[in-house]
Amino acid sequence: MKYYDKLIFELSSEGRQGFSLPQPSYGGTTSDLPENLRRASSVSLPQVSEPDVVRHYTNLSNMNFGVDTGFYPLGSCTMKYNPKINEEVAAMPAFKDIHPLQPSRTIQGVLTIYKELSSSLSAITGMSAFTLNPFAGAHGELTGLMVMRSYHRSRGDFARVKVIVPDSAHGTNPASAAVCGLEVVQVKSTPQGTVDVEDLKPLLDDSVAGMMMTNPNTLGLFEPEIKEIAALVHSCGGLMYYDGANLNPLVGVVRPGDMGFDIMHINLHKTFSTPHGGGGPGSGPVGVTKALEAFLPNPKVVVTPESYLKVYGRSGRPAEDDDMAAGQVSGFMGNFGVILRAYTYILMLGRENVRKVGPLSTLSANYIKESLKDCYHLPIPSVCKHEFVFDGLEDKSTGVTTLDIAKRLLDYGFHAPTIYFPLLFHQSIMIEPTETESKETLDAFIDVMRRIAVEAAENPQTVLDAPHSTPVRRLDETTAARHPILSYKNLIEE
């Protein structure tokens, strides 16, 4: 163990101080605080010098893995590089120092950005209008389903309680439908991995509120029968919901609006390069067709007759009688810091370069797939979009599983792909390289994946015991999930 791997509490020494606080600008002292707000005894913090604090946090950050550290091919998550200019713009005082309750007339620039990002997203997706209020993809799904339900109810149709979801769907799809009070009905995939239209047909009747799909689906495959599926669902009176988590390969190529979708969300933290991981921050804008615009949640940015932008429907203000909004899904107007990052990303690329995102991410994924399919089992060999799935090693006799391969990759400095999802195969390894990686990086990853396959055959124990070089070795994942140790005190007690 290195000296600085010690817990900061172990380095503590009575009387040492790692900070200096400014004198209060009002000239008072802490004893001016009312008695009931003052601590009776001092909080037990480690007493260390400033360099010790700096080293503690810097060393902790080095134990982490991020897109800025290395290649992060986590399928379904679109871990593309987050350009640093996004951060600069989001940190500008003009944006960072505003308050969500400021009067509209003092934030015209901010409301203009809200409007402009909404129109860019409409142009990219073929939707008519967007709300930027939801905080994540799953939150967008819930919002979109609330819009769907409000639409049916506005026509006096209360019988539509079912949502059709493919068996390959991301877990948030059925979960969001259930949270929205809708019933989930599953439709099967064909052996080729796309929605089975024959299985879908008998499910369609006047109890169907709509169908949720992502395209390309979670196997990275484009659904070739999407137009027929949309027509079938529409003909029974249902609406089509597009889970936009897989929008990246379509950017600049095809638009969900043109495929027959009525409602969709976008994960700005996936497709539009805002940072994510560890639960946030995120943003899940929801777009709808013209006919559904009125159901988008409040608050909204509206244009007054004097071409002035105004926030309409803030909580606490009386709604107008004809307000059909599907409620309110966030305290204010979403994660504005994330919205700014996505806006910056789109403006930096511009119309011409946005068109290259989809084709390049598709090329990267197919390049890796074709380069590894002789040593990893490729259950569905067709051309993929931005990601694809292997089902473990081609040679299953070595005893090396997908989990072992994922752990061994860490030793070579790569983040693991998504593993054991989708659930359609036992040994799923889902790889998504994105368009921001160079050919050299893709080649290095291919090389390491091939090397692991050789190790599995010649020296399987090395792979079974991996990782060897990470700050902690292989964890007992069940105990880590069931009994997480979240405080240093528990660590010492254990």
Ligand SMILES: *Cc1c(COP(=O)(O)O)cnc(C)c1O
């Ligand atoms: C990531 C993802 C979601 C959920 O999005 P969050 O922003 O994580 O809530 C939904 N569907 C698919 C296919 C995804 O990959």
